[in-house]
Amino acid sequence: MTASILPLSAARGLRSAPFTARFGMAVIALYVAVALCAPLIAPYGETEIVDAEFMPWSAEYLLGTDNLGRDMLSRIIYGARNTVGIAVATTVLAFLAGAALGILAALRGGWVDQLLSRLVDVLMAIPSLIFKLLLLTIFGTSVLSVVLIIALVDSTRVFRLARAVSMNIVVMDYIEAARLRGDGTWRLITREILPNAAAPLAAEFGLRFCFVFLAISALSFLGLGIQPPTADWGSMVRDNASLISFGDITPLIPATAIALLTIGVNFVVDWMLHRASGLKD
Amino acid sequence: MNAPNPRAATTGMCARTALLTIEGLTIEARTGTGWSEIVHGVDLTLRRGEILGLIGESGAGKSTIGLAAMGHARDGCRISGGAIRFDGIELRTASEATRRALRGRRIAYVAQSAAASFNPAHRLIDQYAEAPVLHGVMRRAEAERDAAELYRRMRLPNPGEIGFRYPHQVSGGQLQRAMTAMAMACRPDLIIFDEPTTALDVTTQIEVLSAIRDIVRRFDTAAIYITHDLAVVAQMADRIKVLLKGREVEEAPTRRMLAAPREAYTKSLWAVRSFVRAPRPAPAPRATPVISVERVSAAYGRTPVLEDVSFDIHRGQTVAVVGESGSGKSTTARVITGLLPPSAGAVRLDGEVLAPRHGARPRQALRRVQMIYQSADTALNPKQRIREILGWPVQLYCGLKGKAREARVRALLEMIELDPDRYIDRLPGELSGGQKQRIGIARALAAEPDFIICDEVTSALDQLVAEGILRLLDRLQRELDLAYMFITHDIATVRAIADEVVVMQAGRVVEKGPKDAVFTPPHDPYTALLLASVPEMDPGWLTRVLAARDRAQP
Numbered sequence: 157m158t159a160s161i162l163p164l165s166a167a168r169g170l171r172s173a174p175f176t177a178r179f180g181m182a183v184i185a186l187y188v189a190v191a192l193c194a195p196l197i198a199p200y201g202e203t204e205i206v207d208a209e210f211m212p213w214s215a216e217y218l219l220g221t222d223n224l225g226r227d228m229l230s231r232i233i234y235g236a237r238n239t240v241g242i243a244v245a246t247t248v249l250a251f252l253a254g255a256a257l258g259i260l261a262a263l264r265g266g267w268v269d270q271l272l273s274r275l276v277d278v279l280m281a282i283p284s285l286i287f288k289l290l291l292l293t294i295f296g297t298s299v300l301s302v303v304l305i306i307a308l309v310d311s312t313r314v315f316r317l318a319r320a321v322s323m324n325i326v327v328m329d330y331i332e333a334a335r336l337r338g339d340g341t342w343r344l345i346t347r348e349i350l351p352n353a354a355a356p357l358a359a360e361f362g363l364r365f366c367f368v369f370l371a372i373s374a375l376s377f378l379g380l381g382i383q384p385p386t387a388d389w390g391s392m393v394r395d396n397a398s399l400i401s402f403g404d405i406t407p408l409i410p411a412t413a414i415a416l417l418t419i420g421v422n423f424v425v426d427w428m429l430h431r432a433s434g435l436k437d
Numbered sequence: 438m439n440a441p442n443p444r445a446a447t448t449g450m451c452a453r454t455a456l457l458t459i460e461g462l463t464i465e466a467r468t469g470t471g472w473s474e475i476v477h478g479v480d481l482t483l484r485r486g487e488i489l490g491l492i493g494e495s496g497a498g499k500s501t502i503g504l505a506a507m508g509h510a511r512d513g514c515r516i517s518g519g520a521i522r523f524d525g526i527e528l529r530t531a532s533e534a535t536r537r538a539l540r541g542r543r544i545a546y547v548a549q550s551a552a553a554s555f556n557p558a559h560r561l562i563d564q565y566a567e568a569p570v571l572h573g574v575m576r577r578a579e580a581e582r583d584a585a586e587l588y589r590r591m592r593l594p595n596p597g598e599i600g601f602r603y604p605h606q607v608s609g610g611q612l613q614r615a616m617t618a619m620a621m622a623c624r625p626d627l628i629i630f631d632e633p634t635t636a637l638d639v640t641t642q643i644e645v646l647s648a649i650r651d652i653v654r655r656f657d658t659a660a661i662y663i664t665h666d667l668a669v670v671a672q673m674a675d676r677i678k679v680l681l682k683g684r685e686v687e688e689a690p691t692r693r694m695l696a697a698p699r700e701a702y703t704k705s706l707w708a709v710r711s712f713v714r715a716p717r718p719a720p721a722p723r724a725t726p727v728i729s730v731e732r733v734s735a736a737y738g739r740t741p742v743l744e745d746v747s748f749d750i751h752r753g754q755t756v757a758v759v760g761e762s763g764s765g766k767s768t769t770a771r772v773i774t775g776l777l778p779p780s781a782g783a784v785r786l787d788g789e790v791l792a793p794r795h796g797a798r799p800r801q802a803l804r805r806v807q808m809i810y811q812s813a814d815t816a817l818n819p820k821q822r823i824r825e826i827l828g829w830p831v832q833l834y835c836g837l838k839g840k841a842r843e844a845r846v847r848a849l850l851e852m853i854e855l856d857p858d859r860y861i862d863r864l865p866g867e868l869s870g871g872q873k874q875r876i877g878i879a880r881a882l883a884a885e886p887d888f889i890i891c892d893e894v895t896s897a898l899d900q901l902v903a904e905g906i907l908r909l910l911d912r913l914q915r916e917l918d919l920a921y922m923f924i925t926h927d928i929a930t931v932r933a934i935a936d937e938v939v940v941m942q943a944g945r946v947v948e949k950g951p952k953d954a955v956f957t958p959p960h961d962p963y964t965a966l967l968l969a970s971v972p973e974m975d976p977g978w979l980t981r982v983l984a985a986r987d988r989a990q991p
Contacts, residue, residue: 330815333808335795338833339833347825348818
């Protein structure tokens with residue numbers, strides 16, 4: 157019975173969604189589809205040099221070619237896979253670490269809380285972009301270190317939120333009851349606290365994803381993010397930026413792709429926050 | 438029926454003009470999809486200087502109607518029909534500016550929780566002066582002088598100085614009085630009191646009640662007094678209107694309403710306090726108590742909260758621990774459960790000393806001591822279904838899994854008189870207050886305990902529901918031979934269910950013993966004060982008690 161009701165209520169929720177949220181969901185769906193099917197829809201390979209450099213838009217190369225003579229459209233399509241995929245992985249990692257430690261700090265209190273919170277304060281005190289640049293120069297610019305470093309820096313923000321939300325939950329009588337019952341820390345976190353903290357954390361996930369995504373693009377633009385020849389929107393803007401002086405808008409297309417996804421995700425997050433807050437109208 | 442229409446009788450009795458007339462009031466509340474009616478055509482007439490008591494269970498629409506008397510509807514509610522005339526002004530059609538000019542100036546409102554209604558960032562006097570200055574009734578300096586005068590009339594300590602404190606620097610009972618004084622600031626024609634003493638201790642309640650009654654009479658203010666406590670309304674109101682689910686049940690002058698209620702529902706409200714449990718045989722003189730609190734002292738940081746507290750609880754017995762808030766009742770429970778290690782003394786379970794911290798106690802010891810909380814809303818995880826709320830302790834303590842666990846959960850639901858098929862898959866949010874409290878009881882029973890701490894388990898519930906919970910607890914005690922420690926400030930509940938009584942004040946036990954011994958004179962002075970402060974249904978009770986106190990302290 158429950159199973160038949162669930163899709164129904166989800167469908168009703170979708171129908172009640174405002175235009176902005178539907179737009180956002182359509183954008184996200186489009187990006188996911190493109191990222192998953194990149195090899196099927198891209199006309200050329202990701203790193204394949206197909207022609208001369210900086211070819212204009214034509215029937216053969218819909219968006220022309222880049223500074224090394226690779227097809228722009230194909231690279232944008234593969235870029236969705238790389239940039240978005242790495243951003244999702246980084247955000248998930250930041251959330252696993254930040255949320256788990258944040259809830260733990262709220263649950264345990266005392267010196268555990270003090271230690272973790274002060275550590276996070278220190279990490280947050282350093283301007284995040286400069287901190288990331290510094291760590292990347294120290295540890296090198298492999299995809300793995302990009303993911304780990306951005307996840308580390310962003311997990312501090314998740315930690316703060318998870319701790320604040322959990323502080324309001326751990327004072328509830330049902331947490332006291334669970335402690336008196338002798339429940340372990342893992343069960344307290346996963347069964348008692350997390351379900352109640354899920355709504356604000358889910359909303360934060362959307363926002364955090366945008367920041368991570370922008371951070372990766374910014375780092376790539378600065379040359380310390382995803383390295384060539386991997387297709388990535390941030391570095392594509394940088395590599396082809398000189399075209400703008402010739403009146404060609406091609407480098408703006410990956411930039412627009414970044415902006416569009418950020419706006420789409422924000423629309424959906426706004427709507428989710430609105431629903432979670434229980435406000436009507 | 439020959440019974441005269443109460444409304445006709447009262448109009449004859451009092452020739453004064455009607456101040457507030459409400460006719461056919463309907464109010465709707467927003468639901469998921471549309472609007473549903475929650476108040477279905479209520480009529481109400483209030484004359485100058487008259488106090489009308491509105492009583493009913495939660496959900497009866499008392500507060501909603503009280504707010505509508507100011508032409509206001511809460512967020513998510515709207516006044517959908519009827520007329521609200523205040524002194525000739527139709528509030529429903531009046532402009533917002535007109536209504537705003539009335540509110541605070543001619544109609545005032547005193548909320549249930551003064552602590553939550555005062556702005557914590559401003560001093561009391563600033564909040565007092567806001568309405569009179571804004572409405573141009575008096576200047577700031579006059580308002581401050583006036584405040585001191587009203588604070589004195591409300592019998593607040595240091596009336597000249599208390600206004601310059603912030604809300605958190607003043608006790609709850611004092612805040613409630615300060616709020617009543619604030620409502621009187623513009624000398625309004627009508628004050629709406631929304632359960633102004635519900636959150637207070639009985640000894641504080643009596644002071645607030647007498648101060649309110651005093652000041653309302655002195656300035657000849659009309660009032661709507663909203664409460665669910667019949668004994669309180671009997672002291673305050675000239676007339677009583679009983680509400681049930683947004684409809685009027687009946688209305689009559691207070692004395693007639695108390696002496697001869699006409700409707701079955703009203704009679705059932707009046708009869709609630711009749712439940713008294715059959716007395717249990719006293720425990721054998723040498724028996725080992727299930728729980729023995731031995732000379733326990735405890736402190737929060739450097740502040741001592743318990744001092745040398747000792748009492749025993751025997752199998753099958755109910756020990757009621759009574760006292761005002763801050764007397765250490767709940768702290769004693771925290772020491773027994775191991776949440777707060779005592780600074781001296783020990784707690785024994787069946788003669789064995791329990792580890793001071795719950796983390797150091799074996800699971801079997803944790804299992805045998807269970808707790809039921811005051812507020813079932815915060816005691817049940819809102820995201821877990823009943824199956825898990827009850828199933829997990831069954832699995833944890835008794836090692837039952839799969840079908841055996843499911844069967845045990847169903848048996849527990851049957852024990853608390855809830856149909857397993859209907860309720861096992863629900864979330865706590867899909868249950869009523871009384872049902873939630875029953876689930877709280879079932880969760881304690883799931884551990885198959887010997888001893889249960891009941892922390893104010895009925896104080897958040899309506900009287901009829903609370904009665905059902907008390908009867909259930911009584912039945913379970915008989916069937917399972919449980920020992921209860923019943924923390925409460927409600928003496929009526931103590932009379933109904935206790936075998937022994939422990940009276941606490943400021944962290945000490947002032948008196949303990951079998952119920953009859955504690956409730957029969959001579960009393961300890963504090964027990965006497967506590968007993969004398971419990972409101973009775975007799976409308977003359979408050980007057981008598983105050984007179985007796987004046988005689989005692991000339």
